[in-house]
Amino acid sequence: MADAALRLKSLVEQLIGVPLPVRIRAWDGSQAGPPGVPTLVVRNRRAVRRLLWRPGELGLARAWVSGDLDIEGDLYAVLELIAGLVWERGEDARSLAQAARDPEVRAAARGLVKLAGLPLPPAPPREEVRRARSHLHTKRSDRRAISHHYDVGNDFYEIVLGPSMVYSCAYWEDGGTLEDAQRDKLELVSRKLALTPGQRLLDVGCGWGSMAVHAAREHGVSVVGITLSQEQAAFARKRVADEGLTDRVEIRVQDYRDVADGPYDAISSIGMAEHVGAERYLEYARDLYRLLKPGGRLLNHQIARRPQGDESAYNVDEFIDAYVFPDGELAPVGSTVTQLERAGFEVRDVESIREHYALTLRRWVVNLEAEWGRAVKLTSAGRARVWRLYMAASALAFERNRIGVNQVLAVRPPETGRSGLPLRARTWN
Structure with a gap:
């Protein structure tokens, strides 16, 4: 056979009903x-079998992670070209069901089966997580999910994140570095919380300790940082010791549901609430409300998705759920605000910084690509490929307004009803 590419292209176009935009x-x-466009490299028949057995995003991801599928050219350009096929078409379940009944579509599928060889389902790459849905967001399942994502190795994360070791959206100015933008984000959070010397701050999902160190060093507060990742905690404790802040910063391996030493003057939750899940979100909000003193402030920094027609359905990205954030869930920002207020908070400010996350992710991709060989040695080729695809695709999702990220500032109202915020609230800008 010397014409596999032409046969594959023809059959796929017959199946999806539109021309393939890549070579x-x-x-x-x-x-x-078409000449002059990026090339999709189909290394073996197994790649086709992966797509046949799991059409759409997850099949593509399995082929990519395993190395059965590769790209020659600009990764972002390829993702832009196929975004309409994977995202928009993949969401239209009715049109897909109708297409499956079309005789030409069924003939194309049979042709792909013949081209792919024996139609046995290939085993998923070892980087894929498989688990029972019935255990979503128990303390045990959350520990496993966090360990899968964060206990990849601190050295690997240092490659991706750079010296700041901040794993959330930065806050950019034109011409600034990633480190500048992450420092400015931590300072923005600190100003929104109005941190002052002597206060107690709870940093939920403290990561590698960046917010805890910044708040203690720059604002003189005492900080308790909690994480479920053993590797993050070890790194953060060393960082605290190196900064000479052990008298002001405590890092714990602890679930937010088990914190019992409130009240705190302020709480920061930066890039953590995506792990909570819709079923647990009100519980999360009530726990933070319980831990905050009257008049205290919460800064909840969280990725959001766009509202969907059926909000009762379980909404999850198959690739991210299987390879990146097991059990992670995104909610519309309106749902987040509603749950916080149901818990008793008064939401005072919502700031969207969506474009900032696209810039951050693109910079992380540059960091990873610059030390690709070392990243592969520290983890695996599959894991490095997961991260490259996940971050590049996420950057485009933020740029195309498919997802956003918001900082929600809320207050636990005191009995007097006075929020403690200035009349012109956005003085932090």
Whole structure:
């Protein structure tokens, strides 16, 4: 066979009903598709079998992570070109069901089966997580999910995140560095919380200790940082000791549901609430409300998705759920605000910084690509490929307004009803 690329291109186009916007190079060396565009490299028949057994995003992800599928050219350009096929078409379940009944579509599927060889489902890459849905967001399942994502190795995260070791959206100015932008984000959070010397701050999901160290060093507060990751905690404790802040910063391996030493003057939750889950979110909000003193402030920094027609359905990205954030869930910002207020908070400010996350992710991709060989040695080729795809695709999702990120400032109202915020609230800007 010397025409696998042309046959593959023709069959896929017959299946999806539109021309493929990328060039294909198949395992036999043949090529097909428009010239001058990035090339999708189909290294073997197994890649086709992966797509047949799991059409859509997860099948593509399995082929990519395993190395059965690769890209020659700009990764962002390829993702832009196929975004409409993977995202928009993948969401239209009715049109997909109708297409499956079309005789031409069924004939194309049979042709792909013949081209792929024996139609046995290939085993998923070892980087994929498989678990029972019935245990979502118990303390045990949350520990496993956090360990899968964060206990990859601190050295690997240092490659991606850089010296700041902040794993959340930075706050950019034109011409600034990633480190500048992350410092400015931590300072923005500190100003929104109005941190002053002598206060107690609870940092929920403290990561590698960046917010805890910044708040203690720059604002003189005492900080308790909690995480479920053993590796994060070890790194953060060393960082605290190196900064000479052990008298002001305590890092705990602890679930937010087990914190019992409130009240705190302020609480920061930066990039953590995505792990909570819709079923537990009101509980999360009530726990933070309980831990905050009257008049205290909460800064909840959280990724949001766009509202959908059926908000009762379990909304999850298959690739991210299987390879990146097991059990992670995104909610619309309106749902987050509603749950916080149901718990008793008064929401005082919501700031969208969506474009800032796209810039942050693109910079992380540059960091990873610059030390690709070392990243592979520290983890695995599959894990490094997961991260490259996840961060690049997420950058485009933020740029295309498919997802956003918001800082929600809320107050636990005192009995007097006075929030303690200035009349012109956005003085932190």
